Amino acid sequence: MPNDGRIPPDRLRSARWFAPDDLRSFGHRSRLMQLGYAEEEFRGRPIIGILNTWSEINSCHGHFRERARDVKRGVQMAGGLPLEMPALSVDESFTKPTSMLYRNMLAMETEEMIRSHPFDGVVLMGGCDKTTPGLVMGAITAGVPFVYLPAGPMLRGNFAGRTLGSGSDAWKYWDERRAGNVTDAEWLGLQGGIARSHGTCMTMGTASTMTAIVDAMGLSLTGSSPIPAVDAEHQRMGAACGRRIVDMVWEALTPDRIVTAASVRNAAIVAMATGCSTNAVVHLIAMARRAGVELTLDDLDALGRDTPLIANVRPSGKDYLMEDFHFAGGLRALMAQIAARLDTSCLTVTGRTLGEELEGAQVHNTDDIRPLSNPVYAEGSLAVLRGNLAPNGAIIKPAACDPRFWVHEGPALVFDSYPAMKAAIDDEDLDVTPDTVLVLRNAGPQGGPGMPEWGMLPIPKALIKQGHRDMLRISDARMSGTSYGACVLHVAPESFVGGPLALLKTGDIVRMDLPNRRLDMVVDEAELEARRAAWKPPEPRFQRGWGWMFSRHVGQADTGCDFDFLTRAHGSAAGEPDIF
Incomplete structure (x- = not known):
C-alpha cells in the first residue's frame, strides 16, 4: 500500500463502511462477499464508482456498456475495485418536452449516489448534452475525487458524397x-x-461544447473530449481514466482543488474559442456556482468580446466536423494556440498543470484550428444582450447568424406557445416579411416547461419559398447547439413569470443592436406599465411530482437554472454527517 506521502488506507472513505469491527460493517463486508468479492479485493483498496449513463434509447451513449469494461480494466490495473452503477441517461433525442427538465434530477441523483455509497472516487460517464453538466454539478457538490469520461463525437455524416x-x-x-x-x-x-455511429453530435453542438468545457476546466484527461466515440483511442482513454482515478484517491485530489475561479475562466475562454453552443451559458454558470465561483453573464460577455473564434467547426465554422477537429490536433492544440490567454498553472485531474499538459501540442490543419492572426470570427462565440425586453440578459451567437441582422429593427409577430407557432408558420398567407421579428414566449424554465430547444423558430414557409434562410427570432427558450441563425435566446426573466417579454404585442417594434449589446421593444413606459398591470400569471404547468418540484425551485436562465436548495448557500455534500 502507498507509503510515499499519499493517504493511508485507513483514511479511505470506504473504510467507514468496511473497516470497523461492528455489526453494520459485518453486513457491508458480507454483502460484497455475496457478490463474489473476497475481502482482499475491497479491504484497504480504493473503491471506484463508475456512474454510467448508458441506456438502450440513448444513441449517443450506445458504446458505454463496452467503455465501462475499459474503465474497470484500468481501475483493476491500478489496484482499485470498480463498481458500476446506472445513472439517469437524460438522452437528448427522445425526451419530451426537453431533457433540460431533468438535468437537475441527474445532478441530485449523482450527488446522492456518491454520498450514500462507499466510493472513494468516481468515473463519470456522460456526453449527451445534459449528462455532462448534470453529472459534474452533482459530483462537485459531493466532493470526492472524480474523472469525467466524455462519450466522444460520432463519425462524420455522409449522403451522396455530401458530408x-x-x-x-x-x-x-x-x-x-x-x-x-x-x-x-x-x-x-x-x-x-446523418448519424452513422455511436457518439454525440459531431458538430460543435452542446455535447461537444460541454465536454470541451469540462476538459478545459481540468476535470477530464486533457484533450480527451474530441476523441471519436468508436475510435480505439477512446477505449484506451477509458482505461486511462480508470487507472488515473485510483491514483487521484491516494492523492486526495478532490474537485475543490481543480474547479477554481481561474479554471472556470479557462473553460469559458476555451468555449468562446471553439464556437460553443449557447447552452454553455446555463450549464457553465450552474457548474461554476456549485464550486462557489460566481460566474455571471457579464463575465461571459466580456470574455466573448476579447476571445477570437478559432475552431472552424460547424455550425459557427463552415468547413469541418469534430472528427476533423480531433485529427487537426484537437482541444490540446486549440488551447495551446490561446495559451497566453489561459491560466496554465491550473491543476487538472492528471495531477499536472494545464501548461504541462499542453506541452508539445501541435496543430496539423491550420484551416480547421486557426491561428489567432486568422480567426473564423474576431470575437468569441456568444454575446449577452440587455434592454427593456431582457433586463437580466439574453444570449445570441453572432458568428452563426447573418451579419445583416446584427443591427435590426422590425415589427414583432408574437406566439404564446410552440403549437400556435407551429400551426402558423407553414401558412403561406401569414402576414410576415423578412424584417419581421418572430417571437416565442412561455418557453422558459417554468413556461416550457424546462426551457426546451424551441428557440430556432422555423423561417415561415412563404419566406423560405422566396429564398430567405435567416431572420431575427427572439424567445425565452434555448436552441440546440447544432442550430444557427439570428436567434436571441434565454430572455430573462422569462415571460411565464411576468418578464417583459410577456408584455410584447404583435406589431410592436423590436430593436436589436448587437455591437452595443441592446435588445429593446420600442414601447413607451406608460404603455408598458398599463400592460404590466393587466397581465395575469398563467396557470402552473404541474400539479404533482417532479414537475411540481421543478417549477417551485428552478432558477432563471441567467443564474444557471439550478434549484435554489442546491446552491452553495445550502452547503456541500462533502461534509455529510457521521450518521451516514
Missing part, C-alpha cells in the same frame, strides 16, 4: 424540403446518413 453535420444539416435540408427542393428519396437518404 453531413448532425443537427445543422438537418435544419438546413428541412428548410429545403419545405421549399420543395428535396425529394422523398433524398430525405430518406439524409435521414440514414
Whole structure:
C-alpha cells in the first residue's frame, strides 16, 4: 500500500463502511462477499464508482456498456475495485418536452449516489448534452475525487458524397424540403446518413461544447473530449481514466482543488474559442456556482468580446466536423494556440498543470484550428444582450447568424406557445416579411416547461419559398447547439413569470443592436406599465411530482437554472454527517 506521502488506507472513505469491527460493517463486508468479492479485493483498496449513463434509447451513449469494461480494466490495473452503477441517461433525442427538465434530477441523483455509497472516487460517464453538466454539478457538490469520461463525437455524416453535420444539416435540408427542393428519396437518404455511429453530435453542438468545457476546466484527461466515440483511442482513454482515478484517491485530489475561479475562466475562454453552443451559458454558470465561483453573464460577455473564434467547426465554422477537429490536433492544440490567454498553472485531474499538459501540442490543419492572426470570427462565440425586453440578459451567437441582422429593427409577430407557432408558420398567407421579428414566449424554465430547444423558430414557409434562410427570432427558450441563425435566446426573466417579454404585442417594434449589446421593444413606459398591470400569471404547468418540484425551485436562465436548495448557500455534500 502507498507509503510515499499519499493517504493511508485507513483514511479511505470506504473504510467507514468496511473497516470497523461492528455489526453494520459485518453486513457491508458480507454483502460484497455475496457478490463474489473476497475481502482482499475491497479491504484497504480504493473503491471506484463508475456512474454510467448508458441506456438502450440513448444513441449517443450506445458504446458505454463496452467503455465501462475499459474503465474497470484500468481501475483493476491500478489496484482499485470498480463498481458500476446506472445513472439517469437524460438522452437528448427522445425526451419530451426537453431533457433540460431533468438535468437537475441527474445532478441530485449523482450527488446522492456518491454520498450514500462507499466510493472513494468516481468515473463519470456522460456526453449527451445534459449528462455532462448534470453529472459534474452533482459530483462537485459531493466532493470526492472524480474523472469525467466524455462519450466522444460520432463519425462524420455522409449522403451522396455530401458530408453531413448532425443537427445543422438537418435544419438546413428541412428548410429545403419545405421549399420543395428535396425529394422523398433524398430525405430518406439524409435521414440514414446523418448519424452513422455511436457518439454525440459531431458538430460543435452542446455535447461537444460541454465536454470541451469540462476538459478545459481540468476535470477530464486533457484533450480527451474530441476523441471519436468508436475510435480505439477512446477505449484506451477509458482505461486511462480508470487507472488515473485510483491514483487521484491516494492523492486526495478532490474537485475543490481543480474547479477554481481561474479554471472556470479557462473553460469559458476555451468555449468562446471553439464556437460553443449557447447552452454553455446555463450549464457553465450552474457548474461554476456549485464550486462557489460566481460566474455571471457579464463575465461571459466580456470574455466573448476579447476571445477570437478559432475552431472552424460547424455550425459557427463552415468547413469541418469534430472528427476533423480531433485529427487537426484537437482541444490540446486549440488551447495551446490561446495559451497566453489561459491560466496554465491550473491543476487538472492528471495531477499536472494545464501548461504541462499542453506541452508539445501541435496543430496539423491550420484551416480547421486557426491561428489567432486568422480567426473564423474576431470575437468569441456568444454575446449577452440587455434592454427593456431582457433586463437580466439574453444570449445570441453572432458568428452563426447573418451579419445583416446584427443591427435590426422590425415589427414583432408574437406566439404564446410552440403549437400556435407551429400551426402558423407553414401558412403561406401569414402576414410576415423578412424584417419581421418572430417571437416565442412561455418557453422558459417554468413556461416550457424546462426551457426546451424551441428557440430556432422555423423561417415561415412563404419566406423560405422566396429564398430567405435567416431572420431575427427572439424567445425565452434555448436552441440546440447544432442550430444557427439570428436567434436571441434565454430572455430573462422569462415571460411565464411576468418578464417583459410577456408584455410584447404583435406589431410592436423590436430593436436589436448587437455591437452595443441592446435588445429593446420600442414601447413607451406608460404603455408598458398599463400592460404590466393587466397581465395575469398563467396557470402552473404541474400539479404533482417532479414537475411540481421543478417549477417551485428552478432558477432563471441567467443564474444557471439550478434549484435554489442546491446552491452553495445550502452547503456541500462533502461534509455529510457521521450518521451516514
